[in-house]
Amino acid sequence: xxxxxxxxxxxxxxxxxxxxxxxxxxxxxxxxxxIQTLIANxxxxxxxxxxxxxxxxxxxxxxxxxxxxxxxxASMSLFRGLADDLxxxxxxxxxIWPAEARWVDAEFTADGFRLAAAEMIRSGTTCLSDMFYCxxxxxxCAQQIGMRSVIGLIVLDFPSVWAQNADEYxxxxxxxxxxxxxxxxxxxxxxxxxxxxxxxxxLRQIAMYSSELDVPVHMHVHETAAEVAEAQQKTGQRPLxxxxxLNLLNPNLIAVHMTELDEFEIERVAEAGVNIAHCPExxxxxxxxxxxxxxxxxxxxxxxxxxxGAASNNDLDxxxxxxxxxxxxxxxxxxASACNARQAIEMATINGARALxxxxxxxxxxxxxxxxxxxxxxxxxxxxxxxxxxxxIAYAASSRQVSHVWIDGVPQLRDFEFCQLDSDEIIxxxxxxxxxxxx
Ligand SMILES: [Zn+2]
Numbered sequence: 001x002x003x004x005x006x007x008x009x010x011x012x013x014x015x016x017x018x019x020x021x022x023x024x025x026x027x028x029x030x031x032x033x034x035i036q037t038l039i040a041n042x043x044x045x046x047x048x049x050x051x052x053x054x055x056x057x058x059x060x061x062x063x064x065x066x067x068x069x070x071x072x073x074a075s076m077s078l079f080r081g082l083a084d085d086l087x088x089x090x091x092x093x094x095x096i097w098p099a100e101a102r103w104v105d106a107e108f109t110a111d112g113f114r115l116a117a118a119e120m121i122r123s124g125t126t127c128l129s130d131m132f133y134c135x136x137x138x139x140x141c142a143q144q145i146g147m148r149s150v151i152g153l154i155v156l157d158f159p160s161v162w163a164q165n166a167d168e169y170x171x172x173x174x175x176x177x178x179x180x181x182x183x184x185x186x187x188x189x190x191x192x193x194x195x196x197x198x199x200x201x202x203l204r205q206i207a208m209y210s211s212e213l214d215v216p217v218h219m220h221v222h223e224t225a226a227e228v229a230e231a232q233q234k235t236g237q238r239p240l241x242x243x244x245x246l247n248l249l250n251p252n253l254i255a256v257h258m259t260e261l262d263e264f265e266i267e268r269v270a271e272a273g274v275n276i277a278h279c280p281e282x283x284x285x286x287x288x289x290x291x292x293x294x295x296x297x298x299x300x301x302x303x304x305x306x307x308x309g310a311a312s313n314n315d316l317d318x319x320x321x322x323x324x325x326x327x328x329x330x331x332x333x334x335x336a337s338a339c340n341a342r343q344a345i346e347m348a349t350i351n352g353a354r355a356l357x358x359x360x361x362x363x364x365x366x367x368x369x370x371x372x373x374x375x376x377x378x379x380x381x382x383x384x385x386x387x388x389x390x391x392x393i394a395y396a397a398s399s400r401q402v403s404h405v406w407i408d409g410v411p412q413l414r415d416f417e418f419c420q421l422d423s424d425e426i427i428x429x430x431x432x433x434x435x436x437x438x439x
Contacts (some may be wrong), residue, residue: 005053005319006030006409007039010375012389020342022390028063029053030371033409039365058181061381061403062389065316065347065364066126066372068352071218071256071277071306073385075112077119078433079311088224088286096311100133102438104161110141111132115149115430116316117210118421123317124401126372126407129254129277129306129356131191131218133162134326135173139180146410146420148372149325152191152218153177155206157199158247166202174180177215185408189216189254189356195239196227200246207247210235215247216357218277221255228260240265249274256306257282261287266292275355278347280324282308293329294338304352313430319399322348325392341394375404 008030013023015038029036037047044050076096083095120128131152142149153173154162164168177188190206210217222228231239240261242338243249243326248360258276258430261269269276278291284367296303305325307316322344330338331429339347353363362372376397378384383392383401405413412419 001029003049004409004411005036005049005055006406007044007050007053008037008056008058008063008264008287008373008375009034009044010058010061012062012390013038013365014064014345015366016065017366020346028365028373029371030406030409032142033371035365035367035371037051038365043128056404058375058377058404061375062393063365063373063375064393065349065362066374066405066407067124067232067322067348068304068356068363069120069125069128069307069316070254070304070352070355071279071308072116072128072130073132073150073309073311074116074128074130074138074162075109076309076311076439077116077316078103078108078430079113079309080314082311085287086286088288089226091286091312100160103433106131106134108433109137111429111433113138113141114145116310117142117145118418118426119310119316120425121147121405121407121412121418121421122316122402122423123319124374124376124402124405125316125318126374126405127352127356127358127362129189129218129352131193133160135162135188136176136179139176139183139186140175142186143183146185146407146412148185148362148407149187150216150218151176151180151186151188153188153388155192155202156197157202166199170202170205174209177213187356187358189218193217194220194223194227194285195231195242200205200425202245203243203248210252211247214252214357216252216254216355218254218256219248220257222260222357223257223283225260238265238288240268244268244272246324251275252357254304256308257288257291259283259291261292266295266299266301270296270301273302275304275329275351277304278305278309278325279306279321280328281321282312284324284328285314286312290328290332290404292323292332294333294335297339297343302351302354303347304355317399319393319397320403323395341390344394345390359369369392371406371409373404373406374402376401377403
């Protein structure tokens with residue numbers, strides 16, 4: 001078989017490897033969909049593949065691993081701006097859940113997913129972890145677009161367009177898990193929505209299946225103080241304690257939000273190896289609370305980043321989320337060293353990969369890993385002069401500076417233009433939905 005070689009030469013390669021090496025004047029050699037090697041520019045001509053390779057020269061750019069959005073509801077991008085300036089439960093019960101009941105179907109899921117994926121690719125995200133209805137449709141859409149995705153297999157107690165009760169959700173979750181195993185860019189996670197929307201029995205079964213199949217569990221947990229207080233009032237237990245009794249606190253769990261944690265719970269999640277998906281902009285916008293990221297990082301907890309859905313953010317820009325996370329960690333801990341530039345970049349890349357069980361495949365630029373790569377053009381006014389590309393990426397660069405994106409070795413963005421997606425068509429489709437929904 002004929003191999004395809006791409007040699008990407010950026011001024012800086014921010015590897016995000018274990019030593020967080022930043023290489024200057026290096027070539028990243030991609031063979032088909034994998035990174036073959038990293039080699040100094042003055043030696044790359046000696047490689048046997050050099051003569052047949054496509055050379056992509058990126059002066060003034062930094063190459064880094066593609067960003068990993070560890071928590072989103074991609075298709076909800078069609079509800080962006082539908083209801084704002086409200087607290088979580090009012091936003092959910094008065095606006096989002098009724099809108100979902102009225103509008104969501106397979107077509108909505110696919111069109112919303114496409115809009116979200118395009119926005120994410122444009123802003124440097126190469127892998128997303130989703131939670132929404134019609135996960136089979138989202139999976140097919142992800143594969144067709146070429147977006148690496150971990151599709152959440154939604155489970156709830158109450159009926160929706162997708163299923164009528166917890167048993168049916170679980171049954172369909174397992175069926176979709178089997179169905180999408182064949183799709184190379186897509187994998188799955190169980191996605192019980194939250195402790196307050198899923199009862200003990202389905203959670204017990206999810207814990208069992210997750211352990212048997214080694215599949216992550218993606219769940220909103222301790223999103224607000226009110227959620228925790230209400231659970232305590234109803235059951236005498238904090239939700240995290242209940243999840244612990246149901247055998248869900250382990251390295252397969254991606255607990256989203258976690259704004260409300262006491263000292264004992266921080267120790268417990270650290271000990272259990274629970275991953276935490278921090279969504280600072282959604283938490284700030286809904287006034288949900290603040291995840292104690294600085295303390296969690298100090299205790300060695302794997303904290304990754306998510307945008308949440310565009311209906312509560314309201315964008316899907318993970319580079320912006322990274323900066324908000326760093327600023328919020330510093331401001332809330334009173335420590336300017338908290339969540340430093342390196343940690344912020346790790347949260348948006350390798351930590352997300354680790355949470356999704358994919359750290360051996362994506363999240364850093366290392367030989368053997370899949371070629372999920374992005375380039376940022378740092379020649380703009382706002383990233384000059386350039387002492388340190390890491391500081392510029394974490395604290396100054398905007399997602400508009402993402403110039404190139406590869407997913408699985410396939411170019412998705414080249415010189416700021418989509419290679420595969422038709423953004424005019426995607427925007428027109430979104431506008432069509434807005435006309436229907438607002439009428
Ligand atoms: Zn969410």
